[in-house]
Amino acid sequence: MAVGIVSYGAYIPLHRMPRDIFQKAWGGAKMPGERSVCNFDEDSMTMAWEAAADCMRGNDISKVDGLYFATTTTSFLERLGASILATALDLREDIRTMDVTDTLRAGTTAVAAAADAVKAGTAKSILVAAGEHRMAACAGDFEMALGDAAAAVLIGSDKVIATIEGSYHISDEFAGVWRAEGEQFIRAWEDRMVYDKGYSEILEKGIKGLLKKYDLKASDFAKVVYDTTLETRRHAQMAKQLKLADDQVQDPLFDTVGNAGSAHAMMMLVAALEEAKPGDKILWASYSNGVDAFILQVTDQIKKLKERRGVKNHLSVKKLMDNNDRYLRWRKIVPLEKSRRSEQSPVSIANLRRDSKVALALYGVKCKNCGTPQYSQGGSYGYFTPLRVCVDCQAVDQMEPYKFSDKIGKIFTYTEDRLADSNDPPTTVTVVDFVGGGRALFDMTDRGGQEIKVGMEVEMTFRKLFVDRGFHQYFWKTRPIRF
Amino acid sequence: MVGSIKDKVAIIGMGCTQFGELWDKSRVDLIVDAAKEAYEDAGVEQKDIQAAWFGNYYDTTGLTGQALAGPLRLQYIPVTRVENACATASDALRNASYAVAAGIYDLVLVVGAEKIKDQGLSGLAVRNLDTSGLMFSMTMPGMFSMLATRYFDHYNISPEDGKHMLAHVSWKSHKNGVLSPKAHFRREVSMEQIIKAPIIAWPLGLFDCCGVSDGAAAAIIVPAKDAKKYRDDPIYIKAVQMGVAPADGSVSTKYDYLHVESTARAAVAAYKEAGVKKPREEIGMAEVHDCFSITEAVTMEDLQFSKRGGMKEDIESGFFDLDGGLPVQPDGGLKCFGHPIGASGLRMIYEMYKQLQGKADKRQLKNPKLGLTHNLGGQPPHCTIFCGIFGRELG
Numbered sequence: 001m002a003v004g005i006v007s008y009g010a011y012i013p014l015h016r017m018p019r020d021i022f023q024k025a026w027g028g029a030k031m032p033g034e035r036s037v038c039n040f041d042e043d044s045m046t047m048a049w050e051a052a053a054d055c056m057r058g059n060d061i062s063k064v065d066g067l068y069f070a071t072t073t074t075s076f077l078e079r080l081g082a083s084i085l086a087t088a089l090d091l092r093e094d095i096r097t098m099d100v101t102d103t104l105r106a107g108t109t110a111v112a113a114a115a116d117a118v119k120a121g122t123a124k125s126i127l128v129a130a131g132e133h134r135m136a137a138c139a140g141d142f143e144m145a146l147g148d149a150a151a152a153v154l155i156g157s158d159k160v161i162a163t164i165e166g167s168y169h170i171s172d173e174f175a176g177v178w179r180a181e182g183e184q185f186i187r188a189w190e191d192r193m194v195y196d197k198g199y200s201e202i203l204e205k206g207i208k209g210l211l212k213k214y215d216l217k218a219s220d221f222a223k224v225v226y227d228t229t230l231e232t233r234r235h236a237q238m239a240k241q242l243k244l245a246d247d248q249v250q251d252p253l254f255d256t257v258g259n260a261g262s263a264h265a266m267m268m269l270v271a272a273l274e275e276a277k278p279g280d281k282i283l284w285a286s287y288s289n290g291v292d293a294f295i296l297q298v299t300d301q302i303k304k305l306k307e308r309r310g311v312k313n314h315l316s317v318k319k320l321m322d323n324n325d326r327y328l329r330w331r332k333i334v335p336l337e338k339s340r341r342s343e344q345s346p347v348s349i350a351n352l353r354r355d356s357k358v359a360l361a362l363y364g365v366k367c368k369n370c371g372t373p374q375y376s377q378g379g380s381y382g383y384f385t386p387l388r389v390c391v392d393c394q395a396v397d398q399m400e401p402y403k404f405s406d407k408i409g410k411i412f413t414y415t416e417d418r419l420a421d422s423n424d425p426p427t428t429v430t431v432v433d434f435v436g437g438g439r440a441l442f443d444m445t446d447r448g449g450q451e452i453k454v455g456m457e458v459e460m461t462f463r464k465l466f467v468d469r470g471f472h473q474y475f476w477k478t479r480p481i482r483f
Numbered sequence: 484m485v486g487s488i489k490d491k492v493a494i495i496g497m498g499c500t501q502f503g504e505l506w507d508k509s510r511v512d513l514i515v516d517a518a519k520e521a522y523e524d525a526g527v528e529q530k531d532i533q534a535a536w537f538g539n540y541y542d543t544t545g546l547t548g549q550a551l552a553g554p555l556r557l558q559y560i561p562v563t564r565v566e567n568a569c570a571t572a573s574d575a576l577r578n579a580s581y582a583v584a585a586g587i588y589d590l591v592l593v594v595g596a597e598k599i600k601d602q603g604l605s606g607l608a609v610r611n612l613d614t615s616g617l618m619f620s621m622t623m624p625g626m627f628s629m630l631a632t633r634y635f636d637h638y639n640i641s642p643e644d645g646k647h648m649l650a651h652v653s654w655k656s657h658k659n660g661v662l663s664p665k666a667h668f669r670r671e672v673s674m675e676q677i678i679k680a681p682i683i684a685w686p687l688g689l690f691d692c693c694g695v696s697d698g699a700a701a702a703i704i705v706p707a708k709d710a711k712k713y714r715d716d717p718i719y720i721k722a723v724q725m726g727v728a729p730a731d732g733s734v735s736t737k738y739d740y741l742h743v744e745s746t747a748r749a750a751v752a753a754y755k756e757a758g759v760k761k762p763r764e765e766i767g768m769a770e771v772h773d774c775f776s777i778t779e780a781v782t783m784e785d786l787q788f789s790k791r792g793g794m795k796e797d798i799e800s801g802f803f804d805l806d807g808g809l810p811v812q813p814d815g816g817l818k819c820f821g822h823p824i825g826a827s828g829l830r831m832i833y834e835m836y837k838q839l840q841g842k843a844d845k846r847q848l849k850n851p852k853l854g855l856t857h858n859l860g861g862q863p864p865h866c867t868i869f870c871g872i873f874g875r876e877l878g
Contacts, residue, residue, distance in 0.1 A: 342608040345616045352615050359617055374734045391735045413633040413740045417625030417684040419606065427682075429621040431629060431733065431740065431864075439736045441619045454636045466616060475617050 003118045004163035004296065006125060006156040007305060009054025010270045011047050012036050012257055012314035014446045014482070019144045025324035026139035031231075033255030037321060038133045038148040040330040040423040041445055041463040044071040044263075045081055045474065047150035048131030049088050049462040051263075054309045055127065057154035061089060064154070065123035066096040068114055070106035070130035070262050072179070074099060075464070075472035084474065085129060088462050089358040090403065093280045096123060104177075104227075104288030106130065106262035107151070112292055114155040115164050125156030132261035137185040138333065145230035147258025151266035151311075153436050161302040162273060162282065165295040168210035172290040174198050185410060195234050199287055203227070204241050206291025207283065214295060218242045222280035222298075223272045227265050227287045228252035256315055262288075269296075271311040278302055309483055318481050319448050329423060339421035347468040357401075362476050364438060365399035367392065373402045373438035404460065407434045409478060411456045414444070430478045432458060444481040457481050487756045490877050491584040493710035494702050496525020499833040502698035502816065502820040503667040510598035511554040512778040513699035513826075518555055518594055521701040525713055528689045532703075533588040534561045538575035538595030540568075540824035541608070551594055566825075568860020569772065570725070571595065573828030573869035576702060577723040583704050595830075596699035597823030607693060607824070621684070624692050624775060626686035626862040631777040633740035634769040635686070638792055646686050648795045650677040652776040653690045653818055655804045660815025662845040667696045691776040695822025700829035702836075707877065716840045721757035721853065722872040724749045732864025744777075745868035746785035746857065753870035754787075759853070766809060766872075768838060769853030770831035772859035773816040782857055784810070786870075805846065811848050813838060828858040828869060839875040 016034040023030045038047070048069060056064075067089070069082035082097035091261040097118070107130035114126035126390040131150035136142030155164075174343050176194035188194060203226060211218060218224065224244055228235040232254045239249045250272045253264070253436045262268055265286035272282055278300045285293040307313075321327060355376075364375035370393040389396050409432035420427035428444040430452075444452070445463055458478035465475045498520025502514050508516075522529060537551035544550065547564035551557065565575040572595030579593045602608050606622060635645045657672045672690055680689035710717035726749035732738030750762070759765045769786070773779035783794040788802075788809055799802065803811040812818065814834040815828060835854035837843045853874045860867035 074613050076608070340603070340605045341622070342604055342606065345618070347615045352617075359615070372735070376734075387734075391731045392731070412736070413629040413636075413760065415625040415628045415632065415684045417621040417622055417628070418681075419622045419624055419683050420620050422620065427625065428619050429619045429625055429629075433736045437736065439734055439738075441733050454632065473616060 001119065001157050002160055002163040003155065003157050004127055004160040005273070006161065007059050007154040008053050008152065008270045008273055009051045009057070009308050010149070010151045010267055010311045010314060011054060012311070013038050013042055014317065014319050014448070015039060015049070015321050016318045017327055021321070021324055022144045028139065030258060031144045032105050032300030034320070036147040036149055037146065037327060037330065041465070041477065042133070042148070043075055043464050044073040044133050044150070045075055045131070046132035047148065048085055048129040048152065051131065051150035051152040052085065052089055052127055052129040056089065056155055057308065058306050059154065061091055061301035064091050064095065064125055064127050066114065066117065066126035067091060067111040068098045068100055068126060068128045070100045070110040070128065071132055072104060072106060072262055072402050073133050074101055080094045087356060088474065090361045090405070092228050096126070104261045105286045105290065105292055107266040108284070108286035108292035108294070111153060111155060112167055112169070118155055118157055123234070124158070125154055127154050128152060130263035130266050132263040134186055134261050135184050135331065140400065141230050142186055142188070145259050147260045147435060149257050149260035149267050150263050153266065159301050161321055162276070162296040165297050166210070166214045167292065167294045168213050169292050170206045170209065170290040172202055174202070174289065187480035191230070195229060199229050199234055199242070200237065203238060203285065203287040203291055206287070206293045207242060207285050210283070210285070210293040210295065213412055216295070218244055218248070218283070220281055221283045223249060223250050223276070224248050224283045224408050225250040225265065225268045225272050226285040228254050228259060230259060243455045253311070266464065267311055273302070273482060274310050274312050276302060313483055341419070341421045344466055344468060347471050347473060359475060362403065364402050364404050366402035367395055368397035368398045368400055369393050373404070373434065373436060375404055375438055375440040404434060404438060404440070405476065407436055407460070408481070409434045409458045409460070411452065411454055411458060412439065413454060414452055416452070428452065430458060432478055443477045445477040445478060450480045488580055488584055488723050488846045489721050489757055490707050490719050492580045493707045493719050494703050494832070494836055495705050495710055495713040495717045496521045496527065496703040497701065497833050497834055498524060499665055499700040499830055500698050501665050502696045502823065502830070504600045504717045505697040506600070508697065510596055513598060513697060514551065514554040514594055514596045517596065517699035517701040518592065521592070521703050522745050525703045527590065527703060527713070529555065530558070532557065532560060532591050532592045533590050534582060535592040535594065536575040536579040537562060537564045538572035538593070538825040538829065539564060540566055540571050540597060541599065544664065568867045569774070569822065569824050570858040570860040570869040571826055572700065573856065573858040573871060574725065576704070576829060576832065577725065577869065579704050580720055580723055580844065583706055587705050589709060591704050592701065593704065593829065594699065594701045595826040595828060597825040598697050599695050600697050605738050623862070624684040624687050627775040627778055628687045630740055630781055630863050631686050634777070640795065642686060646678050648798055649686060649691055649776040649780065651673050652773065652779050653677050656773060656812045656818035657682065657818070657874070659805050659846060660819025661815055661821060663814045664818040666815045666819040667694055668819045683702055683863050687777065689774055693774050694821035696823050698820065698823040698826045698830065700826050700833050702829060702832065703793065716875065718836050718839050718873050718875055719877055720871070721874050722753040722870065724752040724756055724870045726752065726868045728861065728865035728867070730865045738864050740863060741764035742785050743859065743863055743866050745866040746782055746859065746870070749868040750786045750872040753855070753872055757872040759872065763809065766853050766855045768810045768813055768835070768848055769857065770814065770816065770834050771811055771857040773812060773818050774822060774859065778859065779816070786855065786857060810848055813843065813848060818851050828856065830872065831856040831858060835873045839873060
């Protein structure tokens, strides 16, 4: 049975920070290019949702037997991220879920585990989503070098676009980079030693171990896809170590995205698959606390996979940030003066449990009597309980579930509220009339750069709303259609 | 509806405190001050009160009726707290009126009071225990600005023209407020100041928004047949109607964000109850819920003072100014009084009461026969609306 990648997707936040802005803010050495930056309402979870939704576009979500969420930046240390993600993606309930974490190799490790499960026959397909928003203290290399992004692959045995032909793994406890319990920012040992004894030595060992195990040569591969460090010099040097021709080396996405941690190798693989031709062999390797290395064989099926938003399209639509202050504010690195507005209403777990699909999967209802779709902001300020009485025909208990998350909407009216407490004022709220019916009010995000107008089209996106007593609450917002 | 309140009950006394940021007064002080003025005005004593209704929004003790009985030491009579969004005080009066009309009581007290400025917040506190915070995060100005955005777009009004129209609403009210000794803000503001003020939620600027204030008002209600026993100039209640929206406008695409459906419905019901056929001609003055300039503007159409799409012309021609054909906000409205939620509805009625009695001093209108109050709670897609009509003559 040929097991491999069936579909892929990726996500890069709209906002990019030219690295010279950091240098202007703090001094120190310059670094070329730009990095991607999460909006204030994005994190590894929301980005993983975007990448997974991209991966699943056109695929049947009801056939997915599992979801593995890879990240080193989970919002909860105790509460499964993969289950939140599975609910937001509207996957089945009887699936296996797992968070793969604590290593920047989490993405590839999750893929290996998914492939093994499919190979073993315990699952027909497993979705792997990797998202990362690592936090760097100010005025250092990490701040400039890191990027926020997510990627996803669907692993299965039917309609495989790239089969996994073999893999090789190394485990290594080396503490080149680390972050301990309770710490916000990444720490690292002196970089020359970290690169010499870590990346340059161990990654080479892993890739060469893979080639030896399967009796292949580096020149057998159309593309060799492997992680980068906090710069690109070592990445280029690795190409020499492996004696790769220039056209074999996959662009490390460093000047455009930055190092996206556990999502990075998968981002690079998605970019490689976007250009791959049937018959191509791809070597894919991820480095951190050891190596995961894979041989992929691209099949004819790749021609049938519809274009994804992927890496290429996400790279092309962007908004450049023009100051460091906004970056600090969005990442909540600096304390902000408390607003003298009314406080956020407290979270009720009972309420959220009851309305889990309403809140996390954006399920409303559709009246079987009159056909009107309706999202359940029924009360005076938004009361999230499924409606039982139809807003249009008043039929009682004639409702069937209706999903809004994948519907396009049009702005009927909106506000840009400068009084509301916000990390990114003005708070923009849209009244959205969905194509296919139904109306609801949502905050709008990623609105920068576009003039908001009545009649403008928007799509739904999964975002983090707030944190209340350690509880990260996710919900939906509108955004201008990005593609 | 089979019955009508028209000419069944009368107001024989009213009180209203100074509105404002009353740092030196507690809610208890405000309640006592408003009730005391009402008793004196009616020539009754507290011991004559047979039942009481209390309008208050923010009391969260759950002791409701006691929040009025305690401050006034009302002696073991029935006291009911009414809370119905920003239309709270009006609804307290409506319920009290029905109890008197039913013949159960012949002297009751209604008090509406709110002490907001002790909360230490700008604006109004919003706390929803059943939403888990999963709500769009806009403020009241944001919610109401959506009306303007849609209205401008629909009627093809340029941003400049729209701002000018809205500015006239606030300019007129500020002018009236100068003549209201009990108002929070008593200062004339120029059209230019209003238009150039900082934007809160486009197109609403600082002067398009009402303030937040503390205040209280009170009324004493008796059967109409007894009214003249207490005074020569009682005010008769002609209509007390409410329209409460089924929370539909933010769910159904049928709502147009150009008007407030509950106002239109409550107005129709009130005109029917009072026997008003041509509101624009028959209503002599109105106190409407001008939480924002755009709210007052669209209300002119919903109350049938202006035709659909016609408010701009009427506003800018001065039709609603103090010397216009149908003066609106003769006391300055929420714009100048601010909005102590549980008190505002009674404050509006207080102005109608004084005007109808000819006791409105420098604001006094010439011979007004019928006055209308419009008290709005909620936000444009789903509002709780009170529409009341008051007159000085029976019939």
